[in-house]
Amino acid sequence: MLEPKFLDDNRTEIRSKDCAGYLAYRRGQRTLSLFSSSGPSNWNKVVSDAEKIVGYPTSFMSLRCLLSDELSNVAMHIRKLVGTQHPLLNTARGFVYDSKNNLQMRGLVVLLLSKAAGPSHGASNILAQDMVSGIYPSQRNLAEITELIHTAFLVHRGIVDLKEWTVSDGPLKDMQFGNKMAVLSGDFLLANACTGLAKLNNTKVVELISSAIGDLVQGIYYENSSNIEENSLADVVDVAVWEEHAFLTHGALLAKSSQAALALAKHDMESQRLAYKYGKHLSLGHKLNSDLQPFVKSSMGEQLSFSLTAAPVIFHRQIVGQEKWHQQLQQAKTLRNQLDYSKLLATVKSEKGVSSAMDFCCYHSNKALEAIQAFPSSEARSALENIASAITKF
Amino acid sequence: MAGPWWLQFRHWSAACLSTNLFESVPHFHGRSVLFNAASLGRALGGSSPGEERQQSPLPTQTNQKPLFTSPVIRHKSQLPCPTLQLSSCRRAHSDAKRKDPFTLAQKDLTSLYDDIKKELFVSKKELKFICDYYFDGKGKAIRPMIVVLMARALNIHSNKAGELLPGQRAIAMISEMIHTASLVHDDVIDGSDKRRGKRTINEVWGERKAILAGDFILSAASMALARIGSNTVVKLLSQVIEDLVRGEFMQLGSKENENERFKHYLEKTFKKTASLIANSCKAVSILVNSDPEVHEIAYQYGKNVGIAFQLVDDVLDFTSGGNQLGKPAAADLKLGLATGPVLFACQQFPELHAMIMRRFSSDGDVDRAWQYVLQSDGVQQTSYLARHYCQEAIRQISMLRPSPERDALIRLTEMVLTRNK
Numbered sequence: 001m002l003e004p005k006f007l008d009d010n011r012t013e014i015r016s017k018d019c020a021g022y023l024a025y026r027r028g029q030r031t032l033s034l035f036s037s038s039g040p041s042n043w044n045k046v047v048s049d050a051e052k053i054v055g056y057p058t059s060f061m062s063l064r065c066l067l068s069d070e071l072s073n074v075a076m077h078i079r080k081l082v083g084t085q086h087p088l089l090n091t092a093r094g095f096v097y098d099s100k101n102n103l104q105m106r107g108l109v110v111l112l113l114s115k116a117a118g119p120s121h122g123a124s125n126i127l128a129q130d131m132v133s134g135i136y137p138s139q140r141n142l143a144e145i146t147e148l149i150h151t152a153f154l155v156h157r158g159i160v161d162l163k164e165w166t167v168s169d170g171p172l173k174d175m176q177f178g179n180k181m182a183v184l185s186g187d188f189l190l191a192n193a194c195t196g197l198a199k200l201n202n203t204k205v206v207e208l209i210s211s212a213i214g215d216l217v218q219g220i221y222y223e224n225s226s227n228i229e230e231n232s233l234a235d236v237v238d239v240a241v242w243e244e245h246a247f248l249t250h251g252a253l254l255a256k257s258s259q260a261a262l263a264l265a266k267h268d269m270e271s272q273r274l275a276y277k278y279g280k281h282l283s284l285g286h287k288l289n290s291d292l293q294p295f296v297k298s299s300m301g302e303q304l305s306f307s308l309t310a311a312p313v314i315f316h317r318q319i320v321g322q323e324k325w326h327q328q329l330q331q332a333k334t335l336r337n338q339l340d341y342s343k344l345l346a347t348v349k350s351e352k353g354v355s356s357a358m359d360f361c362c363y364h365s366n367k368a369l370e371a372i373q374a375f376p377s378s379e380a381r382s383a384l385e386n387i388a389s390a391i392t393k394f
Numbered sequence: 395m396a397g398p399w400w401l402q403f404r405h406w407s408a409a410c411l412s413t414n415l416f417e418s419v420p421h422f423h424g425r426s427v428l429f430n431a432a433s434l435g436r437a438l439g440g441s442s443p444g445e446e447r448q449q450s451p452l453p454t455q456t457n458q459k460p461l462f463t464s465p466v467i468r469h470k471s472q473l474p475c476p477t478l479q480l481s482s483c484r485r486a487h488s489d490a491k492r493k494d495p496f497t498l499a500q501k502d503l504t505s506l507y508d509d510i511k512k513e514l515f516v517s518k519k520e521l522k523f524i525c526d527y528y529f530d531g532k533g534k535a536i537r538p539m540i541v542v543l544m545a546r547a548l549n550i551h552s553n554k555a556g557e558l559l560p561g562q563r564a565i566a567m568i569s570e571m572i573h574t575a576s577l578v579h580d581d582v583i584d585g586s587d588k589r590r591g592k593r594t595i596n597e598v599w600g601e602r603k604a605i606l607a608g609d610f611i612l613s614a615a616s617m618a619l620a621r622i623g624s625n626t627v628v629k630l631l632s633q634v635i636e637d638l639v640r641g642e643f644m645q646l647g648s649k650e651n652e653n654e655r656f657k658h659y660l661e662k663t664f665k666k667t668a669s670l671i672a673n674s675c676k677a678v679s680i681l682v683n684s685d686p687e688v689h690e691i692a693y694q695y696g697k698n699v700g701i702a703f704q705l706v707d708d709v710l711d712f713t714s715g716g717n718q719l720g721k722p723a724a725a726d727l728k729l730g731l732a733t734g735p736v737l738f739a740c741q742q743f744p745e746l747h748a749m750i751m752r753r754f755s756s757d758g759d760v761d762r763a764w765q766y767v768l769q770s771d772g773v774q775q776t777s778y779l780a781r782h783y784c785q786e787a788i789r790q791i792s793m794l795r796p797s798p799e800r801d802a803l804i805r806l807t808e809m810v811l812t813r814n815k
C-alpha cells in the first residue's frame with residue numbers, strides 16, 4: 001500500500017527473516033557480556049549528549065500546541081481528576097517530569113538521523129542555508145509531529161471503559177469527564193499533527209506517517225485485548241506474534257518517521273530504507289529492554305508486577321511449551337486465586353526466557369547499528385550508535 | 395430590549411455571511427419574521443404543475459451579478475415581507491424538471507461504502523468490524539452526495555465533461571470517513587448510546603475501542619487523502635480535522651455575553667459541520683479548475699449549506715418527535731448545549747440566561763428550557779436564519795454554468811430546510 005518496494009518486505013521480515021536471523025545469530029554468539037549493569041544513568045547521558053548535537057534542548061512537542069487555549073483549558077479541567085484513578089492524570093504528570101520513559105526520544109532520533117544523512121544530491125533545490133545544525137526545518141517539524149502523534153496515543157490509551165468502572169476509581173461523573181478530556185486532547189494533538197503534516201508539502205510523507213498512525217492504533221488495540229489475562233492465555237503467543245505487536249505499538253511510528261525524515265531531504269530509497277531499519281530495530285530493542293526490567297533489576301520491597309506478554313515470559317512460554325506453562329501459572333497462584341508474581345518471576349528466571357530475551361535485544365541493537373554504517377561517520381552517527389548500544393545495558 | 399440586540403445580531407450575521415446579503419444592515423424586529431420551516435418548504439418545494447413560470451432568472455455565466463439579492467436589503471427598516479421572499483425564491487426553485495439530488499448522485503455513490511471498507515485495511519477482525527460498523531449503507535451520505543454533485547457541476551462549468559476525476563471521487567469518500575470518525579468520537583464525548591437507531595460503538599464495545607476505531611478511520615482517510623497527490627487538497631482537509639476538534643472544544647464553554655454567545659455558536663457550527671462540506675467542495679474544485687473565484691464559489695456554497703444544515707438540525711432537536719432523528723429529543727439541552735432556538739428564546743425569556751450559564755444542569759432545567767423555547771419563536775427564528783444561509787448558498791452556486799448537478803444542488807438547499815429527520 002505504501003512504498004510497497006520494501007515496506008511490505010519489512011513486514012514479512014518481522015515474522016520470518018528476523019526470527020530466523022536471530023536464531024542464527026544466537027547460535028553464533030551467546031555471550032551476555034554486553035549486559036553489564038550500567039544503570040539508566042548511562043541511557044540518560046547518551047540521550048542528553050545526543051540532544052546537544054541536534055542543536056536544540058529537547059522540547060519537540062510543539063509549544064504552539066501546548067500553549068493553545070484548548071490544552072490550557074484541559075489542564076485546568078484535569079485538576080478535577082485529582083483523587084480519581086483516571087489515567088489521564090498520570091499521562092499529564094508525565095508531560096512535566098518523565099525522564100524514565102524518554103517521552104521525546106522519537107523526535108531526537110528523527111533529528112539525529114536527519115543530521116547523520118546530511119544534505120542529499122537530490123536536495124540541491126532546497127535552500128541549504130535554511131538548515132540549522134545540519135537539519136532542515138521540515139525535518140524538525142517532522143520530529144515535532146512524531147512526538148505529537150506519540151503523545152496523542154499516550155492520552156488515548158488512557159481512556160477508560162465506563163462499564164468497568166468501580167467505586168474505587170472515583171465518582172463515575174469524574175471518570176466520564178476524564179474520558180471527555182482525554183478524547184478531546186488526544187484528538188487535538190492528532191489534528192495538529194495532521195495540519196503539521198500537510199504543511200510539509202510532501203504527500204508521500206503524509207501517507208507514510210498516516211499509515212504509522214494506523215499501525216499504532218492496531219498495536220494499541222491488540223495491547224487492550226492482551227491485557228486480559230484469560231484472553232492472552234487462550235491466544236497462541238509466540239515470539240513472532242510478540243514482535244509483530246511490538247512493531248505496531250512501538251516500532252512503526254519511529255521507523256516510518258525516520259524514513260520520512262530522509263524522504264523530506266530527498267535522499268534515495270536505499271538511504272530511506274536504512275533509516276527505517278534503524279528506527280524499527282532500535283524501537284524493538286528498546287521495548288525488549290523495558291520488558292526485561294522487572295527480570296534484571298532487584299526490586300526489593302517494591303510491588304512486583306509484569307505483563308504476561310512481556311518478552312521474557314513469551315520466550316519462556318515458547319521454551320517450556322503451553323502445557324507446562326499453564327501448570328506453572330497454576331502453581332504461582334495463591335489461595336485467593338491471585339498471581340504471586342515473585343514466584344512466577346523465579347520460575348521464568350529458572351529457564352532461558354530471560355537470557356533469550358537479552359540475546360534478542362542484542363540482536364536488534366546490532367541490526368540498528370548495522371543499518372547506519374552506510375551513513376558517513378559523524379558525531380550524529382556516533383550518537384545514534386551510542387543510543388543503539390545503550391538499549392542493551394541494564 | 396430586543397431592538398438593539400437584533401441590530402447587533404445583524405451585524406455579525408453580515409460578517410459571518412461575508413457577502414452582500416446583509417450588507418446594509420436592516421433594522422427590523424426579528425420576532426415578526428416568522429417562518430415555519432415546514433410550511434416554507436412546502437411553499438418552495440411545491441412547484442405545482444401548470445404554474446406560470448418566468449424565464450429562468452439564473453445567471454448562466456461565472457461572476458455574473460447574483461440575482462438573489464434578498465428583499466431584506468431593499469426594504470430598510472421594513473419588515474421583510476414573506477410574499478416577497480417567497481416569490482423571489484419560487485423563481486429560483488420552481489423548475490419541475492430539476493432532478494432529485496439523491497437520484498442524480500446515485501450513480502457516483504453506488505460503490506461508496508464498499509470503497510470505504512476497502513480503505514479500512516485491518517487484520518484484526520474485531521477492529522475491522524467496528525470500523526465498518528457505521529458504513530452499513532444506512533446513512534444519508536449527504537456529504538458525499540454534495541461533493542459528487544459539486545464535482546460534476548464544476549467539471550461542466552470548467553468544460554471538462556465526462557466522468558468524475560478519481561481524486562474527486564476519493565474526496566467524496568474521505569468526507570464521509572472524516573465525518574464518521576468524528577461521530578464515533580462525539581458519541582464517546584457525549585456518552586450517547588444510540589445513533590441512527592443503532593447502539594453506538596462505545597455502548598457495545600466500550601469507550602477505549604471506540605476511540606481507537608475513530609482514530610483508525612481517520613488515519614485511513616488521511617492515507618487516502620495523501621494518495622490523491624495534491625498538497626493543497628491535503629491542507630484543506632487537514633484543516634477540517636482541526637476545525638472539528640476546535641469546534642468540539644468550543645462546545646465546552648458558555649459565553650456570558652449574549653452577542654458573543656451567538657457568534658460563538660455560529661463559529662462552532664461552522665467548525666463542527668460546515669468546514670467539512672465547504673473544504674470538500676473546494677477540494678473537488680481545485681482538482682479540476684485553476685480559477686480561485688470558482689474555488690470560492692464551491693467553498694461558499696458548502697459553507698452556507700453546511701451552516702443551514704446544522705441550524706435545521708438544532709431546530710429538529712426541538713421539533714422532531716424523538717425517534718425520527720435516531721436519538722432522543724432535547725438531546726442538546728441534556729448535553730448542556732444552548733443551540734440556536736435557545737439563544738433566540740433567551741431574548742424573550744431572560745430566565746433562560748442563568749440556565750444557559752449553568753448548562754441546564756439543575757433539576758428541571760431541561761424541561762423548563764424546553765417549554766420556554768417552544769413558547770418563544772426561537773425555532774422559527776432559527777429556521778429563518780437557516781433559510782438565509784440557503785439563499786446565500788443558492789446565490790453562490792448560481793454563478794456556475796447551468797447543469798443538472800448545479801440545479802440539484804439548488805434543490806438540495808430546499809431539502810435541507812424541509813427535512814424532518
